[in-house]
Amino acid sequence: MQKSELQDLTIHQIRQHIREGAYTSDTMGVADGYVQANLVILPKDVAFDFLVFCQRNPKPCPLLDVTLPGSPTPELLAPGADLRTDVPRYRVFRQGELVDEPTDIRSYWRDDLVAFLLGCSATFDNALRNARMPLSFLEQGMVPPVFETNVQCLPVGPFHGPIVATMRPIPDHLVVKAVQLSGRFPSAHGTPIQVGYPEKVGVTDLSKPKYGTPLVMQPTDVPVFWACGVTPQEVAMASKTDWMITHAPGHMFLSDRHYEQDAVV
Amino acid sequence: MQKSELQDLTIHQIRQHIREGAYTSDTMGVADGYVQANLVILPKDVAFDFLVFCQRNPKPCPLLDVTLPGSPTPELLAPGADLRTDVPRYRVFRQGELVDEPTDIRSYWRDDLVAFLLGCSATFDNALRNARMPLSFLEQGMVPPVFETNVQCLPVGPFHGPIVATMRPIPDHLVVKAVQLSGRFPSAHGTPIQVGYPEKVGVTDLSKPKYGTPLVMQPTDVPVFWACGVTPQEVAMASKTDWMITHAPGHMFLSDRHYEQDAVV
Numbered sequence: 001m002q003k004s005e006l007q008d009l010t011i012h013q014i015r016q017h018i019r020e021g022a023y024t025s026d027t028m029g030v031a032d033g034y035v036q037a038n039l040v041i042l043p044k045d046v047a048f049d050f051l052v053f054c055q056r057n058p059k060p061c062p063l064l065d066v067t068l069p070g071s072p073t074p075e076l077l078a079p080g081a082d083l084r085t086d087v088p089r090y091r092v093f094r095q096g097e098l099v100d101e102p103t104d105i106r107s108y109w110r111d112d113l114v115a116f117l118l119g120c121s122a123t124f125d126n127a128l129r130n131a132r133m134p135l136s137f138l139e140q141g142m143v144p145p146v147f148e149t150n151v152q153c154l155p156v157g158p159f160h161g162p163i164v165a166t167m168r169p170i171p172d173h174l175v176v177k178a179v180q181l182s183g184r185f186p187s188a189h190g191t192p193i194q195v196g197y198p199e200k201v202g203v204t205d206l207s208k209p210k211y212g213t214p215l216v217m218q219p220t221d222v223p224v225f226w227a228c229g230v231t232p233q234e235v236a237m238a239s240k241t242d243w244m245i246t247h248a249p250g251h252m253f254l255s256d257r258h259y260e261q262d263a264v265v
Numbered sequence: 266m267q268k269s270e271l272q273d274l275t276i277h278q279i280r281q282h283i284r285e286g287a288y289t290s291d292t293m294g295v296a297d298g299y300v301q302a303n304l305v306i307l308p309k310d311v312a313f314d315f316l317v318f319c320q321r322n323p324k325p326c327p328l329l330d331v332t333l334p335g336s337p338t339p340e341l342l343a344p345g346a347d348l349r350t351d352v353p354r355y356r357v358f359r360q361g362e363l364v365d366e367p368t369d370i371r372s373y374w375r376d377d378l379v380a381f382l383l384g385c386s387a388t389f390d391n392a393l394r395n396a397r398m399p400l401s402f403l404e405q406g407m408v409p410p411v412f413e414t415n416v417q418c419l420p421v422g423p424f425h426g427p428i429v430a431t432m433r434p435i436p437d438h439l440v441v442k443a444v445q446l447s448g449r450f451p452s453a454h455g456t457p458i459q460v461g462y463p464e465k466v467g468v469t470d471l472s473k474p475k476y477g478t479p480l481v482m483q484p485t486d487v488p489v490f491w492a493c494g495v496t497p498q499e500v501a502m503a504s505k506t507d508w509m510i511t512h513a514p515g516h517m518f519l520s521d522r523h524y525e526q527d528a529v530v
Contacts, residue, residue: 048313052331055316056341066317068421075419076321154340156333186451186529264451264529 006030012080015254019085024103026250027088029141033126035188035259036252037064037077037117038229039087040236041105041245044069047114049157050236054116056154060163060231062119062187064255070111077255083115089248096240105245113245120229120252121166123188123259127181133174137215143250144168145209146228150202151193153231158239164231165193167206169221178224184263194225201225211249271295277345280519284350289368291515292353294406298391300453300524301517302329302342302382303494304352305501306370306510309334312379314422315501319381321419325428325496327384327452329520335376342520348380354513361505370510378510385494385517386431388453388524392446398439402480408515409433410474411493415467416458418496423504429496430458432471434486443489449528459490466490476514 001023006014011031017023027036042050047069054061065076072083084106092100092108102108121144129138137144144166151163170178175195183191194201206223207214211230217223233246247253266288271279276296282288292301307315312334319326330341337348349371357365357373367373386409394403402409409431416428435443440460448456459466471488472479476495482488498511512518 044313048309048316049333051313051316051320052333055328055331063320066320068314068317183530190529264455265448 003030011254011256015081015086018088019082021103024088027252027254028143028250031254033258035064035077035255035257035262036120036122037255038120038233039083039247039253040116040118040232041083041113042116042236042241043243044112044114046158046239046241050116050159053153053156053159053235054118054232056156058186059189059193060153060227060229062189063116064119064187065117067115069114072109072115074115074117074255077117077257083253084109087247087251087253089251091246091248093237093244093246095242096237101248108245116232117253118229118232119185119188121189121226122252123262124182124185126259127185128178131177131181133178135168135170137168142215143212145212145214146230147203147225148210149193149225153235158241159235161231161235161238163193164210164228164234165201165225166228167198167209167215167223167225169215169217170224171218171220172222175222175224182226184265185259186264187262188259189227189229192224192226196222196224198223198225268295276519276521280346280351283353284347286368289353292517292519293408293515296519298523300329300342300520300522300527301385301387302520303385303498304348304512304518305381305383305497306348306378307381307501307506308508309377309379311423311504311506315381315424318418318421318424318500319383319497321421323451324454324458325418325492325494327454328381329384329452330382332380334379337374337380339380339382339520342382342522348518349374352512352516352518354516356511356513358502358509358511360507361502366513373510381497382518383494383497384450384453386454386491387517388527389447389450391524392450393443396442396446398443400433400435402433407480408477410477410479411495412468412490413475414458414490418500423506424500426496426500426503428458429475429493429499430466430490431493432463432468432474432488432490434480434482435489436483436485437487440487440489447491449530450524451529452527453524454492454494457489457491461487461489463488463490
């Protein structure tokens with residue numbers, strides 16, 4: 001099934017196609033306006049520590065929903081969804097090593113698994129786009145490049161690591177507006193962590209992102225960094241926990257919520 | 266030691282007097298501008314459920330900080346504090362029954378205890394006062410009355426119960442401003458849960474609060490309800506968990522943070 005075939009469907013119809021395995025591609029641009037979430041699934045024995053890690057590091061790890069052990073239902077984001085089937089593609093890790101990329105994790109599910117859904121910057125990219133910010137990467141449907149910073153998360157138990165950040169080139173006269181717009185969404189990383197001085201967060205070469213394609217900076221562009229939902233995934237992976245399941249990059253969970261429902265003002 | 270003697274002291278000096286047992290009275294009006302927090306301490310075996318309960322009920326239970334099992338240090342709110350000694354008065358419960366009201370809980374402390382610090386409406390009362398809202402209960406240094414509503418929290422494990430709410434009479438021309446000001450502080454219950462229609466949340470008699478003194482409503486006053494930090498305490502108590510320790514009413518934990526640091530805009 002092609003992405004274009006999802007265009008006029010409801011969020012429930014789209015999730016049904018994902019559940020049935022009919023749609024297994026990425027969710028970039030799918031279900032316009034609905035909150036997309038990063039997924040991290042961990043065993044209960046480390047879930048408390050990971051929950052406290054998210055609470056102490058809300059910019060990279062804005063916690064949208066957490067399930068009770070064994071329950072695949074995201075009660076806040078989509079009470080009718082099933083996190084074992086409703087993500088287009090997953091990644092399964094054992095001791096930090098990728099072992100499978102299934103489109104359904106029912107065979108991996110256990111009664112002690114806890115699912116964490118975390119905010120995604122696609123939410124404020126929606127807001128930037130709807131505010132008609134003339135940002136070339138958005139207009140081209142591109143994902144911003146991702147850089148590792150030298151800013152460390154507050155560690156909790158086995159979980160530690162640097163904040164990973166997206167960089168968006170913002171025309172200088174729109175930087176304040178971009179700060180305001182993203183600040184309306186603390187549940188999607190909120191305000192930037194750095195404006196204008198990449199080296200202050202340890203980024204020395206904008207042409208060499210850790211993930212993604214570098215973006216051309218126009219003379220009037222300012223590099224602006226936002227904490228990224230890749231952070232909790234990398235932190236969980238580095239802990240080499242016995243088991244971990246995540247969404248595959250770009251293959252996010254689609255919630256029932258429109259991003260404006262999560263705006264604080 | 267009298268409350269007036271704390272007036273010109275730093276937050277660290279005030280906490281030192283509390284730690285040494287020299288100050289054991291309530292914290293209403295103490296350390297002007299600093300975030301005061303509700304305290305709930307529970308054993309680790311129910312801490313994950315309580316943490317998820319707070320995450321699912323952020324208006325009554327805005328989680329400011331949570332400690333790791335056995336650690337008495339609130340890493341986010343006051344890294345130098347000790348939650349076993351730095352609250353003026355505690356309440357100790359066993360199976361939901363009050364058994365002690367000590368000024369120090371070192372003798373009760375155990376390696377499996379987890380402390381939760383939750384936001385308090387004193388934060389936005391500060392904001393209302395500083396915005397020069399002419400509210401008589403604030404000017405008289407009174408605490409708003411507390412009502413039980415018929416709005417149920419989302420239950421998690423053993424934790425369930427209604428939202429308990431404070432009511433402030435707000436002159437009708439200032440209601441919108443009060444919504445805006447409190448909305449800047451999601452970490453202190455955020456916007457009201459009800460404006461103008463008490464019966465919509467099950468409150469039928471404003472002269473009979475569950476706690477506190479009823480306030481006189483002027484003809485131009487509108488009753489406005491905000492979720493209250495008494496909710497998580499009542500919920501934890503109703504679960505009749507084996508052990509629970511809380512602050513005594515009005516005897517809050519004083520953090521290092523000024524309330525404006527927690528404003529979202």
